[in-house]
Amino acid sequence: MFILVGILQISAITYAQEHRISVSVENGTFYDVVSQIEKQSEFMFFYKSEEIDNNQRINLNVTNKLVSEILNEITKNNNLAYKITGKHIIITRVVSENQVSKRIKGCIKDSSGEPIVGANVVEKGTTNGAITDIDGNFSIEVATGAVLQISYIGYNTQDIRITDKTSYNVVLKEDAEVLDEVVVVGYGTMRKRDLTGAVSQLKGDEIADLPLRSASDALQGKAAGVTITSTSGTPGAMGTVRIRGVGTINDNDPLYVVDGLPQSGIGWLNPRDIESMEVLKDASAQAIYGARAANGVILITTKKGATGASYKSTIDFDMMVGVQNAAKTYDMLDAEGFIKYKNMAYEASNKPLLDDFATPEKIESILSFLEKNGGRAGTNWWNEIKNTNALSQNYNLSLSGGMDKLRYRSSFAYMKQDGIIKSTDYERLSGRLNLDSEVYKWLNVSLNTNVIYETRRTTDENNAYTSTVFSALTSDPITPAYRNNLVDIPDFLNDRIMGGYEPTNPFSQYTGILYSNKPNPLAQTERKGQNRWKGLTLKNNLSADIKLFPFLSFKSSLGLDLTRTSDEGFSPKYYLSGTDQVADAKVERGIGQRDFWVFENYFSYNDKFGDHAVSAMAGTSAEKERYETVKASKEGFVNNDYSQQIINAGTKNPGASGSVSYHTMNSYFGRVFYSYADRYMITANVRWDGSSNFADNHRWGVFPSVSGGWNFREESFIKETIGDWFSQGKLRAAWGEIGNQNISSGAYLTQYGNSGYYLLGNAMEPWLSGGRKTVGNPDLKWETTRQLDFGLDLAFFNSALKFNIDYFDRKTEDMLVRVPMPAAIGLPDTPWSNAGSVSNRGFEFVIDYHGQVGKDFSYNIAGNLSTYKNKVLSLGGGTNIPGKTHLGNQVNTMIEPGKPIGYFYGYKMDGVFQTQEEIDNYRGGPNNTVIMPTAEPGDLKFVDLNGDGKLGEEDRTMIGNPHPDFTFGLTLGGEYKGFDLSMFFQGSVGNDILNILKYDIYSGTGWYNAPKDIFDKFWTGPGSTNENFAISANSRDNLTMSEWYIENGSYVRLKNITLGYTFPKQWTQKLTVQNLRLFVAAQNLFTITGYSGLDPELGNSNPAFMGIDMGWYPQARSFMVGLSLKL
Template sequence: MRKLLPRVNPHRSVHILFLVLCLLFGTQVLAQSTVQVQGTIIDSTGEPLPGVNVVIKGTAVGTVSDLDGKYTLNVPSDAVLVFSFVGFISQEIPVNNQTVINLTLAEDTSDLDEFVVVGYGLQRKSDLTGAISSIKSEEINRLPVSNVTQSLQGRVSGVQVTSNSGAPGAGTTIRIRGVGTLNNSSPLFVVDGMLLDDIDFLNPNDVESMEVLKDASATAIYGSRGANGVVIVTTKGGSFDTKGKINIDAFTGVQQVAKKIDLVNGRQFAELANELEQNVGNQPIYDVNDYGVGTDWQDQIFRNAPVSSVNLGASGGNANTSYNLSVNYFNQKGVVKESEFERLTLRLNNQYKLGEAVTFGHNFSFIYFNQQNEPGVVGNAYRAYPIFNPRNPDGTFTNTAPVGNPVAQFEYNSNNQTNDYRSVGNFFMDVKFLKDFTFRSNFGLDLSFRDGKNFTPVFFVSPTQQNPENSISVNTGRARNILWENTVNYNKEWDDHRINLLGGVTTQSFYQESLGGGRRNLPGEDPSLWYLNAGELTSQTNSNSAGDWAMLSFLFRANYVYKDKFLVTGTFRRDGSSRFGRENRFGNFPSIALGYRLIEEGFLQNQNFLSNLKIRGSWGIIGNDKIAFYEGRPVVTGNTNAVFGVNEELIYGATLTRLANPFIQWEETITSNLGLEFGFFDDRLTGELDYYYRRTNDILVGVPIPSYVGASNNPIVNAASVENKGIDLSLNWREQKGDFGYNFGIVASTVNNSVLDIGEGNEAIFGGAVGISGLLGSRTIVGESIGHYFGYKTAGVFQNEEQLANTPKRGPERVGDLIFEDTNGDGVVNNNDRVILGSPIPDLIFGFNLGFDYKGFDFGADFNGTVGNEIYNSKKQVRFNTYNFETSFLDRWTGEGTSNEEPRVTNGGHNYEVSDRFIEKGSFLRLRNIQIGYSFPTVALDRFKVQNFRLYLSGTNLFTLTKYSGYTPEIGGGNVLGTGYDSGLYPIARTVNIGISANF
């Protein structure tokens, strides 16, 4: 530098020297305050995010993450890094001299460019005009469950999910916006384009997203199949040009009965049993001093049971092929002994490119189920006397009459196995042509085969619990569901316009058949002999039945968007079903919907308070044909034999046993929906509010006919009408502040169900539990909800003879019995005094969730519940003999003034009529799941070639706040005319799990 200085103009030398000194000083300072930051960026599932922008705030200096989500950048030590990626929430992280900054970016679920799955395609969330709720894989996988539908519980507004049982592998009952028919009210399920009646086979780890379609704008594209709502399931797939990766998800845990029923102990039972005998004029039969606590039969049948799941997946792709392969093994032993469920699932989701225009692929799963069914011990454990021990001193089983010994049932009645083999999936081909057109052909299959075997050995416990001849029964069933759909899609954008047109034709056929047989007196009890041929030929029984039906449909949908502001959707589907006669085979189902995005208006552009505002409305007609295969056809039954002629020969014959009505037609559901979508504070607070009205006309119901006609059924006619109306609300708050993020969400739905018409005469339809006099406990009439409880209202207990003499009676009551109200005031209590006692349909369904994450830690909790529904405790009502007692019997009437609610101890009779004595509040609040996890730093995992590793601890059904005395306030079941009856359900389990999730 000294050699260069003389060349400089002397007049400028001072200035140049000053400049050089400043540069040298500045460089030294910069060197001291600059650090190299590196790290890995992943999404909420642990997958690396390539292409994330990492920029020094306030500058254009930055970099992007590579295919493994890694980045490196030299930055000032006091800089702030901005991480941003399309579809994810941006984050700002102060460097503060850190050299490693790893980050998890959360998906921006409110992003207006996000696409959601709709019927036969995808649509921008901002363009939706229908009521659609979505739940993603990260929410689904948080719940360690066997049935993926349980993931919807308390997470989606307008949807009620109820477990049918706590038994391993048990299904659920799903109601979307109430019950709109007197027939099957289950929704349609669509898995990767395959239309199904259930998704019990699905491995939850395979699910990418679930969309629930609730109004006509969303469901009308499915026509008659969408009357009860639609649940669309999209399974995970690979991506083209993506590095291969392997993921492992596994958990193991222990289950225990969440709640036991309060039953009396041995001494208390003896006291009540003696009192019962005295009340009917007999002498006491037990010396209460001989009994103490006795046997808790619930402890004899329940156990702590393990549950586990292991899932291995691989995905990736090259330029022309993408793949996703997964294998899952799930095993759940029941909290009731001798019950178990295991499932093995293999899934193959692949796509292949043939040039730029043609793509074809498949989404297929192969499933094996094995289920051992407990031998019906729950009811016997509830009723068995606590004064008995399970076994006699010599080791033999105790005679526990009048019910069977539950422990002996495990020994002799547990050889009951069912195996299911099922394959569900589809092949598809997409062809792009004429620039804006896409043709898709989709061929779907659902093939299933079931076999079951039940062997009962020779045994003797008591005269009422014995089997003098061993027996074997075998049953098989097979079903076939074939779908073929061909659609053409036109998609065009220009200037301020966006249009999408869809048209197509679909056909679907169903077939099912069952075959069963049995024999007795096998030569031994070894499993090698458990075949029909080993039994006596003369004891042979058999059965065989089948059914089939088919549909042909034409569909069309148009979506139009103008200036991202005005939205229009029109849908039309024409369905033909073989369940109906030729004259009424086809039905037409249109819908129209409008949307207006006010947030695009100019007066809302320059403000920071409101980030989204859209109103939408829809109207449409949807059909329903969910009656049994054979309801639309006459049925002839064979083996109707008689002896005729002089020689008295046996003549084999057949007769018409089921009449058909060729004039029945589609049920029609007219729905309307008005919705509001909103977002505040840059969509940190988002929500939707919907009002819906749903009316179903021409409901298919059976009409009673005289018995002399000779038919075994009530012919089906179009007669009834039902309406449902209510409000759906969902709110979500989510915010990320540096390393700390938190969220809170709530869903709530009201349901107002009312029957408008039942047909000619408007005669009531009865169902449900049977009272002591044979009266059914559920009634459906015009002006009230479907399947409400109907019986006597109690007004206390008769305290003395004077009150008994001066109070209207049903007869022959005695002092200490229940008083039934004379509701019509005619001075007599009879069937005309029965009134509505409540409804199994809740007034409010709700759920809420909360969570937070900080660096590697995360926490989440989910709650759900109902308000305003009642449960009928029918197991307490059924007493045709002396059984064990619930502890509520201890508060019985024993003399004047002792009780005005619980009557004297009796078996059967007046006190066991259908009445509000057996009605209990069904409202509840349940901690559905709670989970805490930790994701290890990626820097620590790099040496093991692991992209992410998460360890978590979770609890399911840890507590339930309810006044109901049974095992669970969740009472599922498919019969809409008689729901809410607890006759002794398999109890729900409380579960604690530990699990891992890792990607390689």
């Protein structure tokens, strides 16, 4: 080995001494010479790009020269030195003998003459640097001829070459991009300094390095006033998005507008295509979208080709691959623990033990059977259904560039996410093309086209009866997962385990659950895995922008959104148990077709007269949507081979159904903006919408808004008093009305349909009859939201530090509710009425700071906090609206005037009865009667609120609130010499969770399996606990809806942490690579919470059932690696 190394070293030295090349460079640069040497030899150069003066011109023409001779020629006048080590050439900067180090002093100010505090002054190409003091002064010792690089956040970086002078006064120019940052608003853009409404902006570069799988993930915790909660960990699932609270008991989803095309969701959108996201939060910003804006508007602009990149194309490729696992699981009882638990429950209630567990001999035979068939602990159902290290993949490729009059960007993306539960996955393939062309100086044409193909497999969730997660937690551990290879089955279990087994039926290999009515969760995932949803979507927007005059333009756009979906379902024939069986195989096919178009035209006016700036916009919009579904099914197939099934092969029970719906809207809209001297601004919007969702007499609605702003930072008395360290100060106020038209298009109509077969007169055959199915209300109109907003925007140190605060008062009136009518009227249901009202009030706080230490380390801290108080003001005189979810069909949520929407409803709890004496002494009412006479020691003690001496409906009250006191997000980031680290924390404080899982897994009755800690948590005698009741098969009142189910849902989660490294450009440029970054990341790394369930982050699209845990598909903890490459 030593001999080999020596030979290689000698070979390298010989190569350097003997290899000759020719170089010809005319008016070139140092890099041009280096490039020719590398092309003609095996040498590789290493240097710091900042040490090379690439502005110095070189003329060199040599033939058949040694490399060392060429290097001597190009370094002698450049203060450079070289060292040849083997086939590596290292270039360094040196100070020649005639270059003397000297101390330089100076002062750095901005364009108004104010000193800049904390500016970085660095000798270029070195680590030698200084920072300006409070007066903007600096002092630094540098070599004569050195270059000082001066930088500060919000200003353009400036280079100063040192000459014979010893004192320098430098004026930094403000970065125009910071001063005139543009924000997208409805039908146009505005300078951020001119905004008078509440708008949150998220730029594409802020999410570019995040390992996002869904576009909605980008907003979570990033925008104040926007609450995003995960409705499911199912692959491809979108979160629930709420802006400034819950404004109605109906649809609360915001409107999305992607490149001018209205959308109901953005789960299809590739996050890498996003240029910016703007959230319109107050009525003044939203009113331009009128009847669809009551729940907020999210504007999304996708990336386009670079302006001015003449004939140059850029290729971007990034990829991310990772694995996912459940972040948390329950530690459930094993077989022996389950038998102990079951027997304890029966013994405590004086019931005879189950025959299977009645004797030690039977118990031992069960445990021995389990030991021979996988292990004495029995079946861990979570381990059976989980998909360990589920793979997640994401690949993105884009090509962008521009010519003299054409910009283009095309992208292709592929995403595949396997679920952490078996047989669940999501796959998306998408392609996008954005073109912008200046056809004439007065005409620009743009085309945005996006094609998306999606497939999805899901499992049952959020249902206490069929949820796969629920089944896995409640199924007993004695039941084997499979039954096709079992040995030594005890005789008393044989029929129950093997009954109905068909060796040739793959769906018959699973075992029916022995000690509950739940389906086998593993078989459930296999059966659900036969079903797949597919979708193909084309989204297209073509627009033309015509410049009529320098101050007036006209824009016309046509948007198309065409979607085709299919649902393929198959239910195989099988028998596992009396409650887990299907008598006949069934094939289902469903198709959906949605066709939507929108045609918009508007004029835009912009002009300035001295200190007066005026802009206006007016236009029209027309749109139409058609949605059709067709579904067919059939039963009676000869086998369970899904791949061979076609619906025609079924022999019985054919079924078919379908629906068609239409929606049209015609609109007129306008906006006027006026500004004086960039100090005083006023904006007015109006939209007049006509919607087919309402009858003729209420079809049209007008939605106005007005807002104003005062840039008090621009006042002379502020400038003269405070100085330029105070970068921005603006007060905002806004008022407006907006609408919500998201109801069924036929709600105002009375509908008729089939109502069964009846014998009429003397007829022997029944006649099909018709009847009233729904009762319409021709006076239905929009839900109207009035909103008042006050805001303050501050910025300091040239916008390095920003602070925003908003207060909002949002009131929804004419809310759609069903006001009960007397049964004697004989109506089939209650019609909708505009009778309710809801209010939301709250604050939003945002802080953002970008700083730098020296020349190499920069950092940023961004945080936001939002609050809202939700209250139902009226239900139109109707009764309260109860909600039922599991819990033995008990009412557990309520909508009531004076209270928040969907509050938790039940008994208040006053601990646990410790003794019989305590029960006997718990009395009340006029006759001093025992309030809970059937209770026993170890039972929950409920509060008799009305003091009548008994528990009844009047004692049920608000016991929990699913709405948080506040939500927050915190981003911490830093960069140092190519390394970048970012951490994103997100959380919620003050919200309650109704943990319905406790009804089964912590019931104490032995009905289902339970967590191992049940023996430690539950009451075992006086003084043992005052929180949980005693284990008993007789639950008495213990499982009645009460505070026992309510838990604090507050949490803090490290949502994402990413560590990346960007390779130096002097390395990547040798590979013709502009940028190369590698990163590792983790999602949902840890959560700090007191909640006992799987995940405290619970969303629900139905506001009546917020914060209820019924066995959600849990979120995954993910670990990923990836790279980003730019060519």
